Amino acid sequence: MSRTARTPRSDNRLPRVLDAAARLFREKGYTAASMRDIAGAVDMLPGSLYYHFASKGELLVAVYAEGVRRISDAVASATDGELDPWNRLEAGCIAHLEALLEASDYAQVVIRVHPSDAPDVADELVRLRDGYEALFRSMVEALPLARGVDRRALRLLLIGALNWSQTWFHRGKDAPQRIAREFVALLRAPVEGS
Amino acid sequence: MSRTARTPRSDNRLPRVLDAAARLFREKGYTAASMRDIAGAVDMLPGSLYYHFASKGELLVAVYAEGVRRISDAVASATDGELDPWNRLEAGCIAHLEALLEASDYAQVVIRVHPSDAPDVADELVRLRDGYEALFRSMVEALPLARGVDRRALRLLLIGALNWSQTWFHRGKDAPQRIAREFVALLRAPVEGS
DNA sequence: TTAGAAACCAAACGATCGTTTGGTTTCTAG
DNA sequence: CTAGAAACCAAACGATCGTTTGGTTTCTAA
Numbered sequence: 001m002s003r004t005a006r007t008p009r010s011d012n013r014l015p016r017v018l019d020a021a022a023r024l025f026r027e028k029g030y031t032a033a034s035m036r037d038i039a040g041a042v043d044m045l046p047g048s049l050y051y052h053f054a055s056k057g058e059l060l061v062a063v064y065a066e067g068v069r070r071i072s073d074a075v076a077s078a079t080d081g082e083l084d085p086w087n088r089l090e091a092g093c094i095a096h097l098e099a100l101l102e103a104s105d106y107a108q109v110v111i112r113v114h115p116s117d118a119p120d121v122a123d124e125l126v127r128l129r130d131g132y133e134a135l136f137r138s139m140v141e142a143l144p145l146a147r148g149v150d151r152r153a154l155r156l157l158l159i160g161a162l163n164w165s166q167t168w169f170h171r172g173k174d175a176p177q178r179i180a181r182e183f184v185a186l187l188r189a190p191v192e193g194s
Numbered sequence: 195m196s197r198t199a200r201t202p203r204s205d206n207r208l209p210r211v212l213d214a215a216a217r218l219f220r221e222k223g224y225t226a227a228s229m230r231d232i233a234g235a236v237d238m239l240p241g242s243l244y245y246h247f248a249s250k251g252e253l254l255v256a257v258y259a260e261g262v263r264r265i266s267d268a269v270a271s272a273t274d275g276e277l278d279p280w281n282r283l284e285a286g287c288i289a290h291l292e293a294l295l296e297a298s299d300y301a302q303v304v305i306r307v308h309p310s311d312a313p314d315v316a317d318e319l320v321r322l323r324d325g326y327e328a329l330f331r332s333m334v335e336a337l338p339l340a341r342g343v344d345r346r347a348l349r350l351l352l353i354g355a356l357n358w359s360q361t362w363f364h365r366g367k368d369a370p371q372r373i374a375r376e377f378v379a380l381l382r383a384p385v386e387g388s
Numbered sequence: 389t390t391a392g393a394a395a396c397c398a399a400a401c402g403a404t405c406g407t408t409t410g411g412t413t414t415c416t417a418g
Numbered sequence: 419c420t421a422g423a424a425a426c427c428a429a430a431c432g433a434t435c436g437t438t439t440g441g442t443t444t445c446t447a448a
Binding site for chain 1: 404405406407408409414415416417
């Protein structure tokens, strides 16, 4: 029996606020996207945002959490059918890249916005990120690898390359599926020539 | 016979300004680091910065250019002695990572600050970045690879992983040399187990 | 020694920032 | 139908932002 709990109203604009925040954080970055920008995008007054969030940092946390959730869901459902560990990894990478490069503003915020851009909530952002990477860790853990291969290095190499692709990716010119497949192929097969 | 050209003075504080800007851009990001922060770090008044730079964006460009120059020099001098293409690549990656993770504030700015954080000079920042990557391209080009291996993918995979390491690297816990060697080893040798 | 440019200082400009405060509307449970 | 909470509006607060303007100091070339 909480004291102030009531049901939210159906005309709640919170979802639209989150969408706008995700889009603007992605486009302009955290610091450059102002509360006025976000409020204006949904025809609200700046102060009204503080009914939903105590601060700009908490708004970012909400977007961030949703972004992590979307990436995780995409990867989890993509790897669901696959049995072979390498196929699972490839499917996971494809889903990761599609979410990151095309599908979701929320997911792009997770990669674009550096935790230290919002010092007051940086710890929570890092915690959210690490939560997702656990999923990736299990995919790498399942791979059949030769003795002496560093699984941590393999995971960091792959996830780093995937996330960095946001800087050089161009819609239309590149295809997430293709990129992911090529990356995995480079690690799966011998690379060195005769 | 230029009309307003004169020799700079020896008590010029421009180098110190650049150092401070590089440090603050790295620590706080471009938008969050104010001109007042930078000026204050060298005991200057904010307005005085505009004797050296026409805008905050141009100051970033100057730091960025110096960062690219330092990374390029480090990589070039590291690969200078090596003859074997794979050894050259490894040496280059080590130098790249050392500059990126430990040596230079300037170099870290190049990776940390997104071009779109400064829309007015974004084009020039991208141009500077691409200039450096040409060096990397030539290192990958020289590798003896099996037919069908995508050199572009290999280059993007490696440079992405290296640059992204800035997000998870911890001084003391990780060593740039070790990271670079492991990454190159994963691509050089077959990864798949028996 | 002295012009004159280099390299600042001092002080402010308007704009924009995140946020607060008090009041108003609007939906919904009973 | 009606209380009362939910979801805002309206308006401002102080702080800080990048930048400009006009004057002052200080080095250096001749």
